[in-house]
Amino acid sequence: MNKDIKIILPPKLYICSSRENQTIQTDREEFNIFFANIIQPYSEDFDVFVNCEYGENLGHCWHIDQLPDSGTVFPLEIRLYDAYGVCLAEKKTMVETVAKQRNGEAFRVLAVGDSMTRSAKYLAHLATKLYGIEFVGSRSFDKTIYHEGRGGWSFENYFHGTRENGDVTSPFLFPRDVSGKDYFGDLGYHRDIADALHDPYQFDGFKVEHPKDGQIVTDKNEAFRFEHGKMTQLEKNVSWEFSFSKYVERQGLKDLNAVTILMGANDLQICPYEESDKRIAKFMDNMERFVQSVREYSAALPIVINLPVLGAEQHAWGKQMGCRGTQKMYRFNILRANQRLIKVYGNRENEFIFLSPMFLNLDPDYGFPKEGYRVNKYASDVVEYQSNWVHPNDNGYCQMGDALGGVLEKIRGLSSTKGG
Incomplete structure (x- = not known):
């Protein structure tokens, strides 16, 4: 196994720009790249240098909330140094700000995924954030946001x-x-x-x-x-x-504009280090199988592959999972899977395949629910810890939605992106 320190970034990153001509600023945009989410392995001892014309290096993340005009494309480079000034790794991505559409036809999106899609929270955020987004599928809890989200499911459940x-x-x-x-x-x-x-x-x-x-x-x-x-x-x-084609026929879906896939949490959750290569290879095979089934339906329907988010701190893993898994093991597997997804699908927008890097923007400290726990049965002191091992809080789901929103608006700005 290659033990070099890695910075995991997609080749392109799309961020929604803020609305123009607002009399009251109610629709401010921001985006973050949290260093702990992209560096493997991560250490607080690293000096992370960001080379970028825009945004701010806040020490734990690159943060931008003063966005240039839509259509602006700029490079962002991250360099990693040790305490002796030696560059350990470097990575560059291109960032593009995209406008949020104000009118036009409905933009119909089918979201497929596990419990994070089942919750529909990042979808509901986008339904209010973006104009005219219509989420379709066979499942809905409010008869407004539809999807294909199944809690606890991996690709194997969808295929078998x-x-x-x-x-x-x-x-x-x-x-x-x-x-x-x-x-x-x-x-x-x-x-x-x-x-x-x-x-x-x-x-x-x-x-x-x-x-x-x-x-x-x-x-x-x-x-x-x-x-x-x-x-x-x-x-x-x-x-x-x-068969994706038969699914579309059975559901009677028309004028579908994009399909998004968010998988990985259950495929790689309880995955020992010794099985990592095998399990990630299977995950990638399944992703390709899903992509090819969509392609049998349409050669031009945009496919968005969401790069899955990392989990919460170990205390939450212990409370929820006992001794069956660890945060670091999960992080190891998810980041390696994201690296593979970037390598295989990161430069295929000419084939209408896009990456949505949800893992970049999810706050590792404040993006998960928290609870107070007594330190032990004798002490009355209460310490606050994250309380869910993989599922974000409402704020975290909004950050996930922001990452997907930029990609969807990029797709909406393209011509000929209907799949039938």
């Missing part, structure tokens, strides 16, 4: 999640030789959705549906045709396929 393998089913899995519009879904899964006593974490947010005449339904691994209220068996052992 059938009723035969568990209680929930992937929205992208279909029986082979059955079209998206002709497939209803799994009977047991839809019964659980309709059951008022269902597990709310797994089944809330989905509408109750009933099969129509002629539709194909499955019951675990068997396939039936529904006609006049009766089921006629067609196949005892369904052959499944992952």
